[in-house]
Amino acid sequence: MTTMTTTTTTVLDASGVTMRFGGLTAVRSVDLTVNSGEIVGLIGPNGAGKTTFFNCLTGLYVPTEGKVSYKGTVLPAKPHLVTDAGIARTFQNIRLFANMTVLENVLVGRHTRTKEGLWSALLRGPGFKKAEAASHARAMELLEFIGLAHKADHLSRNLPYGEQRKLEIARALASEPGLLLLDEPTAGMNPQETRAAEELVFAIRDQGIAVLVIEHDMRFIFNLCDRVAVLVQGEKLVEGSSETVQADERVIAAYLGTPFEGAPGAAEVAEVEAAEAEAAEASADTPAEGKTP
Amino acid sequence: MTTNTTKNSGSPAKTPASTPASTLPLPPAAARIAVLAGSAAALIGTFLAWTWTTSFPGDLTVTGYPGGLQTITLVGAALTLLFTLAGQGIRGLGWLIPGGTNSPVLLLSLGVLGTTGYTMGAIAEHLGGIVNLEPGAWISGIGALIAVIGALGLPSDLPADEPHTSPWQRLRHSLKAPAPPRAKTLPDWIEILIIAASFGIGLYVLAYGIEAYSELFIGFLITTIFGATALNRAGLIPRLNTLTAKHRNVTFTAAIVAAALFPFTQTDASYALIGVNILIFATVALGLNVVVGLAGLLDLGYVAFLGVGAYTAALVSGSPASTFDVHFPFWAAVLTGAAASLAFGVIIGAPTLRLRGDYLAIVTLGFGEIFRITMNNLNGSAGPDLTNGAQGIPNIPDLEILGWNLGIEHEILGFTLSRPANYYLLMLFFTAVVVLVFRRSGESRIGRAWVAIREDETAATAMGINGFRVKLIAFALGATLAGFAGTVQAHVSYSITPEQYLFANTVPPNSAFLLAAVILGGMGTISGPLIGAALLYLIPAKLQFLEDYQLLLFGLALILLMRFRPEGLVANKRAQLEYHETDQLDVPDQQKLPEGTVGASKAGA
Numbered sequence: 031m032t033t034m035t036t037t038t039t040t041v042l043d044a045s046g047v048t049m050r051f052g053g054l055t056a057v058r059s060v061d062l063t064v065n066s067g068e069i070v071g072l073i074g075p076n077g078a079g080k081t082t083f084f085n086c087l088t089g090l091y092v093p094t095e096g097k098v099s100y101k102g103t104v105l106p107a108k109p110h111l112v113t114d115a116g117i118a119r120t121f122q123n124i125r126l127f128a129n130m131t132v133l134e135n136v137l138v139g140r141h142t143r144t145k146e147g148l149w150s151a152l153l154r155g156p157g158f159k160k161a162e163a164a165s166h167a168r169a170m171e172l173l174e175f176i177g178l179a180h181k182a183d184h185l186s187r188n189l190p191y192g193e194q195r196k197l198e199i200a201r202a203l204a205s206e207p208g209l210l211l212l213d214e215p216t217a218g219m220n221p222q223e224t225r226a227a228e229e230l231v232f233a234i235r236d237q238g239i240a241v242l243v244i245e246h247d248m249r250f251i252f253n254l255c256d257r258v259a260v261l262v263q264g265e266k267l268v269e270g271s272s273e274t275v276q277a278d279e280r281v282i283a284a285y286l287g288t289p290f291e292g293a294p295g296a297a298e299v300a301e302v303e304a305a306e307a308e309a310a311e312a313s314a315d316t317p318a319e320g321k322t323p
Numbered sequence: 324m325t326t327n328t329t330k331n332s333g334s335p336a337k338t339p340a341s342t343p344a345s346t347l348p349l350p351p352a353a354a355r356i357a358v359l360a361g362s363a364a365a366l367i368g369t370f371l372a373w374t375w376t377t378s379f380p381g382d383l384t385v386t387g388y389p390g391g392l393q394t395i396t397l398v399g400a401a402l403t404l405l406f407t408l409a410g411q412g413i414r415g416l417g418w419l420i421p422g423g424t425n426s427p428v429l430l431l432s433l434g435v436l437g438t439t440g441y442t443m444g445a446i447a448e449h450l451g452g453i454v455n456l457e458p459g460a461w462i463s464g465i466g467a468l469i470a471v472i473g474a475l476g477l478p479s480d481l482p483a484d485e486p487h488t489s490p491w492q493r494l495r496h497s498l499k500a501p502a503p504p505r506a507k508t509l510p511d512w513i514e515i516l517i518i519a520a521s522f523g524i525g526l527y528v529l530a531y532g533i534e535a536y537s538e539l540f541i542g543f544l545i546t547t548i549f550g551a552t553a554l555n556r557a558g559l560i561p562r563l564n565t566l567t568a569k570h571r572n573v574t575f576t577a578a579i580v581a582a583a584l585f586p587f588t589q590t591d592a593s594y595a596l597i598g599v600n601i602l603i604f605a606t607v608a609l610g611l612n613v614v615v616g617l618a619g620l621l622d623l624g625y626v627a628f629l630g631v632g633a634y635t636a637a638l639v640s641g642s643p644a645s646t647f648d649v650h651f652p653f654w655a656a657v658l659t660g661a662a663a664s665l666a667f668g669v670i671i672g673a674p675t676l677r678l679r680g681d682y683l684a685i686v687t688l689g690f691g692e693i694f695r696i697t698m699n700n701l702n703g704s705a706g707p708d709l710t711n712g713a714q715g716i717p718n719i720p721d722l723e724i725l726g727w728n729l730g731i732e733h734e735i736l737g738f739t740l741s742r743p744a745n746y747y748l749l750m751l752f753f754t755a756v757v758v759l760v761f762r763r764s765g766e767s768r769i770g771r772a773w774v775a776i777r778e779d780e781t782a783a784t785a786m787g788i789n790g791f792r793v794k795l796i797a798f799a800l801g802a803t804l805a806g807f808a809g810t811v812q813a814h815v816s817y818s819i820t821p822e823q824y825l826f827a828n829t830v831p832p833n834s835a836f837l838l839a840a841v842i843l844g845g846m847g848t849i850s851g852p853l854i855g856a857a858l859l860y861l862i863p864a865k866l867q868f869l870e871d872y873q874l875l876l877f878g879l880a881l882i883l884l885m886r887f888r889p890e891g892l893v894a895n896k897r898a899q900l901e902y903h904e905t906d907q908l909d910v911p912d913q914q915k916l917p918e919g920t921v922g923a924s925k926a927g928a
């Protein structure tokens with residue numbers, strides 16, 4: 031917590047991000063900032079647009095409106111340039127390079143931080159060897175960090191599920207990011223593995239990397255995050271500390287639904303039926319049905 | 324995973340719970356005697372006459388001196404004997420069978436039966452009836468049959484997990500063999516010697532195949548296929564692979580030296596010509612392997628890049644039919660050809676590599692055809708006069724490199740180097756360069772990026788890889804390598820015509836055969852496309868009587884291969900694991916099997 035005393039800078043600043051797919055607005059003018067040394071959670075019911083928002087941040091989607099900037103510079107909408115700038119991510123459904131070894135997966139993550147092109151690979155000068163050795167050393171260090179160093183030579187597809195998740199994080203860390211985006215890092219994990227993942231995220235934060243995490247596991251989120259934003263139907267509903275979010279009635283409503291104000295009486299049923307009948311007759315004027323809460 | 328380790332350590336001990344099954348219910352001792360007696364009979368038979376007339380190719384009439392197909396039966400029978408004796412536990416032969424014991428014997432005896440049976444059939448067919456068979460053929464044939472029956476009665480190397488009821492299942496099971504345990508490390512110089520000797524034998528076998536006539540080649544093919552599978556099952560090839568993986572530069576040198584010795588062993592220039600054509604084909608296939616095997620881009624028009632290189636070199640090399648009145652030195656022609664191919668690669672790649680999968684295949688297929696048709700039309704009447712249309716560019720002069728005229732015969736140390744032999748050595752240099760380029764680019768940041776793109780393009784871009792850029796590099800590199808080969812091809816074949824660069828043809832190289840060589844040989848490997856190209860060149864060249872059925876058989880062979888060995892003849896470790904759901908074979912080495920268990924496996928067998 032000593033890091034808090036140093037001046038916090040804004041790592042990620044997304045403002046007014048809107049993503050429309052044809053007529054469907056998946057994300058509607060969402061603002062979100064992540065500061066250095068912070069773990070921010072992004073929660074919301076299924077289909078709320080969390081992953082779409084992630085894809086907008088990382089350049090997989092070009093947002094219809096709004097802009098995303100990283101440490102003050104506006105990010106280009108190309109995934110590899112976003113990674114180059116310093117944002118790394120994992121995927122909701124694990125996307126490792128299944129037929130590469132564990133070590134090779136992490137080495138691929140080093141791509142943006144090494145510059146050896148085809149010529150140096152063909153000529154194999156001392157610079158190339160040094161860079162390869164450095165990459166290997168760094169990759170092994172990361173495997174050490176997540177505890178997979180002993181499985182460096184295994185194919186990543188043969189790892190158990192939890193280790194694949196970890197490896198995906200190591201691969202993302204290999205690109206030396208300033209911000210790590212985790213898309214449901216504990217999906218499918220048992221409580222012990224979830225706890226280990228928590229420790230891992232804290233350890234990553236302690237290395238000075240800001241983390242933005244999507245998760246459905248509320249205990250995980252509220253243990254972990256300094257700040258939580260709630261996304262519902264593409265819009266940011268509320269943002270604040272765990273307590274604020276947990277106490278917010280709208281959040282509860284979004285997850286559990288609102289209780290009826292009284293049971294639906296016969297009168298209401300009749301009203302609805304009448305409205306439907308009228309609509310079927312293709313009549314233009316329907317009775318006002320928008321009952322604003 | 325745990326089950327696997329227990330299975331591995333358990334199988335040599337042959338736990339009584341699962342008894343090894345044999346295909347035929349024979350007592351093992353009797354089966355072994357049958358194999359020995361049968362192989363010995365087959366071996367002795369080869370020293371007798373098999374037919375009465377020399378009109379069957381290879382002269383099988385001499386008693387006391389095996390010739391032609393008899394030699395192949397002889398070698399097969401001798402190997403069967405050797406492996407059977409090794410299985411008996413004869414001292415000094417144990418090194419032959421670190422892996423399977425009885426499955427290699429079965430495979431070898433099947434090979435002998437196949438070769439002998441084929442020879443008898445061919446004699447009968449050629450001369451009109453089985454009356455033309457002399458007793459020697461019958462002795463060998465019946466001996467081979469007895470050996471196979473005996474081998475079918477040998478217990479299988481792996482204990483049956485479940486009782487196999489049908490004979491076919493039992494046969495398939497008894498062909499399986501355990502993987503060899505880790506070898507004890509020998510002194511470096513012995514390992515290097517083993518590699519060198521293996522390459523020497525390999526070269527000898529290949530040279531034998533190149534020189535063989537149709538009938539002999541079929542027998543050669545049967546024995547080689549069964550023999551190579553047998554060596555694989557016996558664990559010798561896996562052992563060799565670990566050695567070559569350990570001494571890669573030695574292997575590379577040994578392979579180059581062995582290949583360079585080939586023209587010196589040839590007296591007939593036509594065999595050296597086959598050699599140089601195989602090398603051209605193999606080199607282009609290896610270039611295609613960068614594109615297909617590493618980057619995963621399906622290119623169906625790859626032969627066009629060979630054509631671009633060949634046409635460019637032909638145009639600037641002083642052919643009288645060339646529209647350019649220039650005569651570049653060879654190095655300049657090579658660079659021009661490669662540069663032209665590179666340019667075409669980029670021009671074709673830049674718009675199309677934004678497509679994925681099938682679309683790219685279709686566009687490249689189209690480009691291949693466009694190239695050929697354009698070369699046809701640039702003849703002065705349908706278009707500007709550049710390539711002389713369908714007549715092509717004839718009379719491409721021979722090369723002269725450093726005062727060494729490749730067009731004439733040379734005498735070196737008493738060996739005659741013919742014109743094709745000269746070009747063979749030149750082409751070998753290019754092949755070596757391409758092998759190095761493949762290896763070095765594959766094992767680097769850019770090579771990993773290619774594989775990552777192949778595996779999952781979205782994840783790869785999310786890891787900071789500029790997908791378009793690295794794909795374009797792969798495509799352009801592949802094109803350049805084909806261009807290199809094309810420049811030599813133009814000189815070797817004197818003249819080039821558009822019809823040499825078809826999508827599918829009975830004569831390689833063409834796009835379909837190139838792709839087949841890569842897939843059949845093994846994607847992403849170095850030796851795979853080389854072996855695949857050699858086979859795909861030799862088989863059509865040697866079996867010309869199959870002309871009409873060639874493409875049909877070719878298709879059939881590809882289907883069978885994809886069904887039974889989808890990773891190709893030479894599998895890289897990755898592909899092997901990808902296609903066969905073995906549970907955790909990639910654990911580096913099974914260290915818990917020291918030398919003692921090998922002996923146990925032999926005693927139990």
